[in-house]
Amino acid sequence: MTFTTRPELRGTFGAVSSTHWLSSAVGMSMLEKGHTAFDAAVAAGFVLQVVEPHLNGPGGEVPIIVTPAGADKPIVISGQGPSPSKATVKYFRDLGLDIIPGTGLLAACIPGAFGAWLTLLRDYGTAELEDVLAPAIYYAQNGHPLVPRIANTIASMRELFETHWPSSAELYLPGGNAPQSGKLFRNPYVAALYQQIIDQTKSAKTREARIDAALDFWYRGPIAERIEEFCATEEVWDVSGRHHKGLITAQDMADYKPLIEQPVSVTYGDYEIFKCGPWSQGPVLLQMLQILKGTDIADLDPMSADFVHLVVETAKLAMADRDAWYGDSSDVPLTTLLSSGYADSRRALIGSTASMEVRPGSPDGRKPTLPPLRAVGTIPQPGLGGGEPTVAREPKLPNDREGEPSLTREGAQRGDTVQVSAVDRWGNMVSATPSGGWFQSSPVIPGLGFSLTTRGQMFWLEEGLNSTLMPSKRPRTTLTPSTAFRNGQPYMAFGTPGGDQQDQWQLTMLLRHIHKGMNLQEAIDAPSFHTDHLPSSFWPREISFGAVTLESRFPEAMQKELAARGHKITIGDAWSEGRLAAVAREMDGEMQLVKAGSNPRGVQGYAVAR
Numbered sequence: 361m362t363f364t365t366r367p368e369l370r371g372t373f374g375a376v377s378s379t380h381w382l383s384s385a386v387g388m389s390m391l392e393k394g395h396t397a398f399d400a401a402v403a404a405g406f407v408l409q410v411v412e413p414h415l416n417g418p419g420g421e422v423p424i425i426v427t428p429a430g431a432d433k434p435i436v437i438s439g440q441g442p443s444p445s446k447a448t449v450k451y452f453r454d455l456g457l458d459i460i461p462g463t464g465l466l467a468a469c470i471p472g473a474f475g476a477w478l479t480l481l482r483d484y485g486t487a488e489l490e491d492v493l494a495p496a497i498y499y500a501q502n503g504h505p506l507v508p509r510i511a512n513t514i515a516s517m518r519e520l521f522e523t524h525w526p527s528s529a530e531l532y533l534p535g536g537n538a539p540q541s542g543k544l545f546r547n548p549y550v551a552a553l554y555q556q557i558i559d560q561t562k563s564a565k566t567r568e569a570r571i572d573a574a575l576d577f578w579y580r581g582p583i584a585e586r587i588e589e590f591c592a593t594e595e596v597w598d599v600s601g602r603h604h605k606g607l608i609t610a611q612d613m614a615d616y617k618p619l620i621e622q623p624v625s626v627t628y629g630d631y632e633i634f635k636c637g638p639w640s641q642g643p644v645l646l647q648m649l650q651i652l653k654g655t656d657i658a659d660l661d662p663m664s665a666d667f668v669h670l671v672v673e674t675a676k677l678a679m680a681d682r683d684a685w686y687g688d689s690s691d692v693p694l695t696t697l698l699s700s701g702y703a704d705s706r707r708a709l710i711g712s713t714a715s716m717e718v719r720p721g722s723p724d725g726r727k728p729t730l731p732p733l734r735a736v737g738t739i740p741q742p743g744l745g746g747g748e749p750t751v752a753r754e755p756k757l758p759n760d761r762e763g764e765p766s767l768t769r770e771g772a773q774r775g776d777t778v779q780v781s782a783v784d785r786w787g788n789m790v791s792a793t794p795s796g797g798w799f800q801s802s803p804v805i806p807g808l809g810f811s812l813t814t815r816g817q818m819f820w821l822e823e824g825l826n827s828t829l830m831p832s833k834r835p836r837t838t839l840t841p842s843t844a845f846r847n848g849q850p851y852m853a854f855g856t857p858g859g860d861q862q863d864q865w866q867l868t869m870l871l872r873h874i875h876k877g878m879n880l881q882e883a884i885d886a887p888s889f890h891t892d893h894l895p896s897s898f899w900p901r902e903i904s905f906g907a908v909t910l911e912s913r914f915p916e917a918m919q920k921e922l923a924a925r926g927h928k929i930t931i932g933d934a935w936s937e938g939r940l941a942a943v944a945r946e947m948d949g950e951m952q953l954v955k956a957g958s959n960p961r962g963v964q965g966y967a968v969a970r
Contacts, residue, residue: 375969420796429787439476462899464598465606500551503544525803549809584613650703684720687826714926739900777857791853854942880957
């Protein structure tokens with residue numbers, strides 16, 4: 361029997377898996393009360409905003425893949441807010457910027473998470489707004505035990521908070537002291553805000569009307585007005601080394617509604633994998649699967665150099681297409697990018713040694729355009745922080761097994777996000793990847809207790825790309841939840857934090873599960889890896905040519921073999937690659953069997969099932 365860090369959980373009633381044990385427990389409590397997986401995900405999502413504020417917040421975003429029981433395919437709720445109507449390339453160029461700062465207010469997009477969660481609750485859930493907000497209010501008001509990474513990150517942000525962002529210092533340095541790991545931490549402002557929303561909307565006559573009233577309160581009422589006031593009056597220090605105001609207006613907020621969209625998908629053997637559209641990086645996973653179909657990947661040992669080399673070279677090609685073609689645009693040639701014929705042409709480029717080129721393809725004969733390829737170290741780093749979320753270079757925690765992206769050599773921490781997946785007794789499934797509004801990236805808005813997303817840093821200021829900055833357009837986000845059908849039936853909902861690495865880690869888990877018969881927990885536990893041979897989606901948007909990071913659990917001989925093939929190898933901690941959360945369902949005769957696995961990295965993620 362293969363050792364796993366915890367069992368693959370199995371049951372018949374329901375399952376919730378997330379990046380924090382409190383969130384998973386709250387989600388299961390909703391199932392126990394007779395509510396659906398959709399209600400469970402919403403309640404868990406609001407708790408994640410409170411207990412992982414360095415990874416997501418009320419001012420962030422969330423893409424959600426929703427699979428109602430018996431559905432032929434999922435639907436997507438896009439909680440990725442667009443850029444402000446004033447955001448243009450000329451505006452930034454006139455400020456003397458050639459890259460959007462990763463911190464402050466200039467990169468703020470419309471916060472879409474609240475709208476997306478409430479849309480899911482209204483259209484698919486059964487619970488009252490008060491039911492799903494109550495756990496988040498409880499932990500914000502009474503406190504939650506602070507995990508070590510948050511305490512460490514707050515301490516590392518002290519100088520920035522005290523020097524430039526006093527509203528953040530007021531909340532996160534109470535009494536001038538950094539909070540301690542394991543001690544209770546409170547956010548009374550968020551608790552009061554959510555309670556105010558409940559109080560202001562409870563007089564509406566139906567459940568749906570109460571949710572709509574809450575959406576109006578947020579996007580067309582006091583919250584929108586406060587965000588506009590803050591953006592218009594506060595000049596906030598950012599990583600450009602200067603102070604800038606924000607661009608979001610109350611009208612931008614009022615104009616926002618989460619988009620309900622069809623997913624994109626490809627088949628892979630008995631499976632069909634569903635992702636968000638090319639406004640996300642989701643199609644990268646689909647392109648990689650299409651390329652790998654024509655290889656011997658199923659026969660390769662996942663611990664071998666052959667396996668890692670093939671996956672890494674495949675990822676390089678798909679990511680090059682991402683950066684040349686993806687964006688919130690009708691001009692993305694997605695049908696061709698996901699076609700078998702195009703995959704054949706891309707597969708032919710994979711050789712026996714590591715490529716150091718960035719090679720986008722030419723779908724439909726079109727000439728690709730790449731963004732700037734800035735090598736690591738090109739952009740000077742300011743003295744306070746850098747990257748997303750912004751942290752100064754921090755000391756390593758003793759026995760650090762956090763599983764969150766480690767600091768780069770410049771002090772930038774990339775791609776911090778959370779994940780929740782849920783399935784219920786009726787077969788409803790959901791996968792959501794909330795992010796944004798990190799306290800490291802933007803100051804707390806006084807009176808509201810949260811920061812604004814800085815997802816706008818993922819736009820380019822170079823013309824001619826589908827991801828070039830435009831007003832009221834979604835940035836090409838890294839957030840990418842997944843859903844898999846098997847033999848035409850809904851099977852698995854999964855995802856992970858990790859910025860540019862999200863689809864790489866999901867691919868590795870999926871291949872091990874499909875081809876090697878690993879259960880969910882085995883596939884999550886197994887040693888993983890990623891490449892940084894791509895322009896980072898986060899400030900300062902640099903590329904590390906040929907870079908591959910491996911967990912140290914890979915054999916030393918295999919590491920050396922990859923290096924001999926030309927890969928620039930970095931050996932990470934033994935448990936440092938990925939924070940996957942997955943749930944699944946299958947039929948056992950007339951009875952549904954549910955399954956769940958969760959990430960052990962960071963000693964924080966957990967699944968609950970019965």
